[in-house]
Amino acid sequence: MIETNNLTKTFSDVTAVEDLTLRVDEGEVFGFLGPNGAGKTTTVRVLACLISKTSGEARIGNYEIGNDADALKIRKIIGLVPDNVGLYEDLSAYRNLDFYGRLYECTVAQREDRIEHFLKMLGLWNVRDRAVRTFSKGMKQKLAIVRALIHEPQVLFLDEPTANLDPEFQKTVRDFILELKHEKRTIFLNTHNLDEAQRICDRIGILNTKLVAEGTPEQLMESLRLGLRYVVSSGNRLVIDVSDPEKENPGIMEAIVAAGGHIQFITEKHATLEEVYLKLVRDRQ
Ligand SMILES: Nc1ncnc2c1ncn2[C@@H]1O[C@H](COP(=O)(O)OP(=O)(O)OP(=O)(O)O)[C@@H](O)[C@H]1O
Ligand SMILES: [Mg+2]
Numbered sequence: 701m702i703e704t705n706n707l708t709k710t711f712s713d714v715t716a717v718e719d720l721t722l723r724v725d726e727g728e729v730f731g732f733l734g735p736n737g738a739g740k741t742t743t744v745r746v747l748a749c750l751i752s753k754t755s756g757e758a759r760i761g762n763y764e765i766g767n768d769a770d771a772l773k774i775r776k777i778i779g780l781v782p783d784n785v786g787l788y789e790d791l792s793a794y795r796n797l798d799f800y801g802r803l804y805e806c807t808v809a810q811r812e813d814r815i816e817h818f819l820k821m822l823g824l825w826n827v828r829d830r831a832v833r834t835f836s837k838g839m840k841q842k843l844a845i846v847r848a849l850i851h852e853p854q855v856l857f858l859d860e861p862t863a864n865l866d867p868e869f870q871k872t873v874r875d876f877i878l879e880l881k882h883e884k885r886t887i888f889l890n891t892h893n894l895d896e897a898q899r900i901c902d903r904i905g906i907l908n909t910k911l912v913a914e915g916t917p918e919q920l921m922e923s924l925r926l927g928l929r930y931v932v933s934s935g936n937r938l939v940i941d942v943s944d945p946e947k948e949n950p951g952i953m954e955a956i957v958a959a960g961g962h963i964q965f966i967t968e969k970h971a972t973l974e975e976v977y978l979k980l981v982r983d984r985q
Pocket of ligand 2: 740741742783859
């Protein structure tokens with residue numbers, strides 16, 4: 701659904717994104733991670749046809765980024781929740797959404813149905829007539845998500861949608877993203893929240909101007925494990941890296957007992973996406 705090939709974007713002397721090649725399939729939640737200034741927002745802005753690419757290729761569905769005739773078609777099938785939400789503060793939530801619906805040429809019935817549907821899903825239906833300036837940051841963030849969905853886009857770009865949200869709001873938005881995935885929409889999610897990425901993304905890309913790693917969360921964690929085989933003891937704890945626990949653990953336990961050791965607890969420790977991320981990003985600095 702989204703495909704890039706050696707996509708590069710430079711701003712005068714700054715290379716923001718270099719030779720990015722990736723593919724996101726229909727119905728997939730793709731998490732895009734990377735340190736501040738890595739080029740995540742720039743990538744999304746190029747893919748959303750807000751800024752031009754410098755070189756390389758990118759496609760959304762059958763449409764080509766950079767082809768003027770396709771830009772309008774791309775805009776019709778994508779929705780964007782930008783990092784800076786930018787709503788009309790003096791208009792009510794409902795009027796904001798209705799305005800965007802009109803821009804996208806949705807019919808009155810479509811606008812009414814969708815606004816009600818999505819505002820109810822995100823718990824904003826009861827405050828629909830309040831001016832947006834009276835909304836909290838989290839409420840505005842949710843409203844920006846509904847705004848991006850008003851024309852029922854197939855592809856949704858979310859640039860840090862849960863930044864600044866409290867844990868409960870974060871969970872609502874995460875659950876909402878998963879519902880959109882079930883509706884077969886393709887989600888491209890920029891986030892700094894590694895736990896969130898690990899929970900909801902089918903695949904993850906780590907960007908640091910260039911793409912540093914790409915894969916399912918499990919593949920990324922496995923790659924860390926393969927790179928680091930270890931036995932560490934600290935105090936009365938022994939941490940042993942095993943590749944096949946069912947096969948290897950009995951022998952290890954027997955050896956500990958035979959050597960006169962007492963085993964109090966055995967617990968399983970998994971690599972987290974955070975460990976993978978920190979290792980990959982630090983290795984490149
Ligand atoms: N309009 C612009 N003009 C000049 N440089 C820019 C512009 N937009 C972005 N950049 C530069 O491009 C690089 C990538 O920025 P970008 O905003 O894409 O990073 P990001 O990964 O989204 O970071 P963050 O996690 O902080 O949101 C940075 O060095 C930034 O200064
Ligand atoms: Mg950004």
